[in-house]
Amino acid sequence: MTAALRSALAARLTCEVRYGEPLSRHTTYRIGGPATALVLPRAPDDVAATLRFAAESGTNWLVLGLGSNVLVADRGFDGIVLKIGKGLDQVAREGPEGSRWSVGAGLPTPILARKSAAAGHGGAQRLVGVPGTVGGGVYMNAGAHGQDFSSCTRVVDVVDSTGALRSLKGTEIGWRYRSSGLDSLVVVGATVELVPGDPVQTQQELSLYLKKRKDGTPFDEPCCGSVFRNPEDRTAGHLIDAADLKGFRVGDAEVSRMHANYIVNTGAATAADVRAVMDAVRERVHDRFGVVLEPEVKLIGFVEGG
Ligand SMILES: Cc1cc2nc3c(=O)[nH]c(=O)nc-3n(C[C@H](O)[C@H](O)[C@H](O)COP(=O)(O)OP(=O)(O)OC[C@H]3O[C@@H](n4cnc5c(N)ncnc54)[C@H](O)[C@@H]3O)c2cc1C
Numbered sequence: 001m002t003a004a005l006r007s008a009l010a011a012r013l014t015c016e017v018r019y020g021e022p023l024s025r026h027t028t029y030r031i032g033g034p035a036t037a038l039v040l041p042r043a044p045d046d047v048a049a050t051l052r053f054a055a056e057s058g059t060n061w062l063v064l065g066l067g068s069n070v071l072v073a074d075r076g077f078d079g080i081v082l083k084i085g086k087g088l089d090q091v092a093r094e095g096p097e098g099s100r101w102s103v104g105a106g107l108p109t110p111i112l113a114r115k116s117a118a119a120g121h122g123g124a125q126r127l128v129g130v131p132g133t134v135g136g137g138v139y140m141n142a143g144a145h146g147q148d149f150s151s152c153t154r155v156v157d158v159v160d161s162t163g164a165l166r167s168l169k170g171t172e173i174g175w176r177y178r179s180s181g182l183d184s185l186v187v188v189g190a191t192v193e194l195v196p197g198d199p200v201q202t203q204q205e206l207s208l209y210l211k212k213r214k215d216g217t218p219f220d221e222p223c224c225g226s227v228f229r230n231p232e233d234r235t236a237g238h239l240i241d242a243a244d245l246k247g248f249r250v251g252d253a254e255v256s257r258m259h260a261n262y263i264v265n266t267g268a269a270t271a272a273d274v275r276a277v278m279d280a281v282r283e284r285v286h287d288r289f290g291v292v293l294e295p296e297v298k299l300i301g302f303v304e305g306g
Pocket of ligand 1: 063136139141142187225
């Protein structure tokens with residue numbers, strides 16, 4: 001980005017912009033090269049202004065939440081990264097008796113799970129172990145233990161690539177397994193409808209599922225959650241385990257010994273290391289079982305052969 005474009009971008013925004021920011025600081029993998037510009041919007045208008053600027057200047061852009069489902073290339077991202085977080089992280093129940101909650105896209109999903117469970121509202125408590133934002137969760141249709149965003153989301157507020165703000169109904173989202181039809185839109189907020197119940201019971205359920213998560217996955221290690229989508233019939237983790245790949249590593253990237261569909265960064269893994277492990281896993285699983293594993297993790301900034 002030229003100096004002229006930088007100052008044109010800065011002139012449009014009142015929020016913070018960082019140039020050359022390492023994306024490793026913004027991903028749960030702790031991996032990723034620099035973004036040309038990282039915009040930290042404080043309001044939907046900052047998102048709209050950034051997208052208008054990108055459209056007019058022909059600059060690439062992408063949106064990140066907590067970076068918990070991405071692998072960013074070592075070379076980084078050539079363009080603007082909009083990081084949806086603080087400033088867009090409000091959470092409020094609509095009316096004292098209401099079962100609808102209005103949430104900002106930057107709110108961490110575990111906070112939504114905890115706050116709603118504490119109020120005795122069921123429907124999001126099992127998402128406590130999904131360490132991303134509500135915006136990323138809606139976009140990915142994230143879910144766990146039988147709950148996902150498609151089941152509770154009634155309205156999604158988005159900014160489109162021309163910078164226009166719109167509200168979409170939950171039925172217009174194009175939900176699929178771990179994906180949605182929201183490509184090229186930035187989620188800035190959502191309204192979720194939960195089910196009033198007993199606070200003690202929802203809290204107990206929340207604790208149970210968090211414990212299960214911590215006992216069964218390398219939850220506290222740098223990773224991106226499940227790397228591959230589950231194929232029909234069997235889980236990706238089962239296939240990778242059955243291919244004797246637990247502990248397989250390249251550099252500091254290793255197939256978790258705890259859960260085979262997680263590849264963890266055991267120290268100073270690069271994106272190239274993780275890609276090399278992914279390629280080896282896909283090849284071995286295909287050779288042994290004839291199944292082609294498809295990535296669930298979003299690959300960012302990679303070019304063919306790099
Ligand atoms: C330890 C661990 C456990 C996990 N467990 C689960 C699990 O049980 N179930 C599950 O579904 N996932 C799980 N994940 C993956 C991840 O947490 C979810 O996919 C999460 O919803 C991603 O949210 P994020 O804010 O981190 O998105 P990011 O990783 O920042 O982005 C992911 C994708 O969403 C897009 N995106 C992000 N924010 C927005 C927005 N505001 N508007 C539009 N698009 C956006 C990005 O462009 C990118 O394509 C896990 C990850 C980790 C590290």
